Amino acid sequence: MxxxxxxxxxxxxxxxxxxxxxxxxxxxxxxxxxxxxxxxxxxxxxxxxxxxxxxxxxxxxxxxxxxxxxxxxxxxxxxxxxxFPMKSIESQLRDILEVPGMEDELELWRQKPRTPGKLTDNFDGEVCKTLPAPDGSRFFENPPRHQELRIGLTLGADWFSYLRSHISPSHSSGPISFNVINFKEHLRFITISY
Known part of the structure; x- marks a missing residue:
């Protein structure tokens, strides 16, 4: 503190x-x-x-x-x-987007040079290349044919068994984190829920 x-x-x-x-x-x-x-x-x-x-x-x-x-x-x-303190992903994204310049930061992934066959971030992977949008186009299309901000989230989970925990001897617990993949690595925001 x-x-x-x-x-x-x-x-x-x-x-x-x-x-x-x-x-x-x-x-x-x-x-x-x-x-x-x-x-x-x-x-x-x-x-x-x-x-x-x-x-x-x-x-x-x-x-x-x-x-x-x-x-x-x-x-x-x-x-x-x-x-149980809780904040929805929607409200956290709203807070992020209220910061001046964040929408521009979320679009910077489009300017990164891409080399076929070389994986440097999520946008080089097959999921981002093929994920369909509601209109049938690719969700992470580059260059975009749409005028909307499209944000990608990844989910990570790490669980702790109650058999090894001194904190919670009768229940398992663990963090679940969401990362905004549009940000550069050093700017990725994590939201945590237990």
Whole structure:
């Protein structure tokens, strides 16, 4: 956090929750927090009632917590027992495209010289060369006959077995990442979901 420019008093305890870290950095979160069943790890919509129980194992999804913020009224607040922060790929792509110049960066792959038989990135592969668009043309056609931005995503998954995990001894878990292949290698954005 210090590498990002956050300053902490030398005698302070480290922040241990996402909320306290975001508060210290002065960052407004732009992702949804979904309730997760603490027993079976079923994910529920963000609109789930704070009195709901898990539909699979009947475990309460929320707990009562005494309100520590003196600016708000009420003695207790209901919070998910386990929180699952989530941001859709669509909203992440929207955030990327709001940055000035990103559409131009996403089109730079078209200017890279290509040598038949030499694979240097995804666009040299057969999938990008043959992937059909809804109109029957090639999705990654170069030069394009269309006036729309076409973005390619790759999916990567790496799973950890519960048999080897000290973090989660009864469940397997792992990250799933999406890369925007249109970017140069050093600019590729990764979105992660667990």
């Amino acid at each position: 210090r590498a990002l420019g956050a300053t902490f008093p030398p005698d302070s305890l480290p922040y241990i929750t996402l909320t306290s870290v975001l508060s210290q950095l002065g960052v407004e979160p732009t992702f949804m927090v979904l309730p997760l069943c603490p027993s079976c790890l079923e994910v529920f919509p963000g609109t789930t009632s704070s009195t709901s129980r898990c539909s699979r194992c009947d475990t309460p999804l929320f707990y009562s917590r005494r309100r520590l913020d003196r600016r708000t009224s009420g003695p207790e607040t209901r919070r998910p027992a386990v929180q």
